[in-house]
Amino acid sequence: MMIGLANTAEVDALWPQLAPRFQEAIDRFGDDLSVADLWQMCRAGQAFLMVALDGQKPVMGAVLQFQKWTNGTVLRCLILGGNDMDGWLKDFPGAVVKVMKEGGARRFIYDGRDGWAEVIKHWKPKRLRATYEVQI
Numbered sequence: 255m256m257i258g259l260a261n262t263a264e265v266d267a268l269w270p271q272l273a274p275r276f277q278e279a280i281d282r283f284g285d286d287l288s289v290a291d292l293w294q295m296c297r298a299g300q301a302f303l304m305v306a307l308d309g310q311k312p313v314m315g316a317v318l319q320f321q322k323w324t325n326g327t328v329l330r331c332l333i334l335g336g337n338d339m340d341g342w343l344k345d346f347p348g349a350v351v352k353v354m355k356e357g358g359a360r361r362f363i364y365d366g367r368d369g370w371a372e373v374i375k376h377w378k379p380k381r382l383r384a385t386y387e388v389q390i
Contacts, residue, residue, distance in 0.1 A: 255306055255308055255313070255342050256306070257304065257314070257349040258305070259303065259304055259318075259353065260302075260305050262296070262297060262299055264303075265303050268303065268312050272305070272315035272336075275335030275337070276289050276333050276335050277289050278335065279334075279335045283366075287333070295317065295319070295332075300319065301317050301319040302317070303316075303317060303318075304349065304350075304353070306336065306341070306342035308338065308341065312336075313337050313338045313341060315334070316335075317332040318331055318332070319332055320358075320359060326359075326361070327359045327360070328359050328361045328363045329353060329357060329363070330363040330364065331362070331363070331365075334364070347374070347376070362377070363382075365385065
């Protein structure tokens with residue numbers, strides 16, 4: 255399985271196949287960015303679309319963005335969704351680390367449900383904070 259960054263010219267072709275998975279994640283778990291926001295960020299070069307391809311079919315997509323934090327540059331995962339996790343998960347860390355090194359980041363940041371800590375436990379993730387929602 256091939257995992258890498260799509261160039262901006264490829265974003266429009268890949269997006270219709272990935273957007274439903276992103277929307278599903280947003281609908282189930284909430285997000286501060288819409289699928290349209292993420293698409294525009296990738297098209298404008300403000301974020302990167304990482305994809306895992308099984309042949310010509312995308313089975314995973316992640317929107318990644320370099321951000322300047324007070325203690326250095328981080329690579330932040332804004333959203334991740336896909337199918338066939340067993341097929342791409344083993345190659346995902348290496349692909350992320352490659353992008354981090356190329357962009358000068360030493361830390362990978364992601365927001366997600368508690369289950370993701372188990373999925374990437376080999377990275378030994380550290381919990382930084384929790385996000386709470388109160389409906390009135």
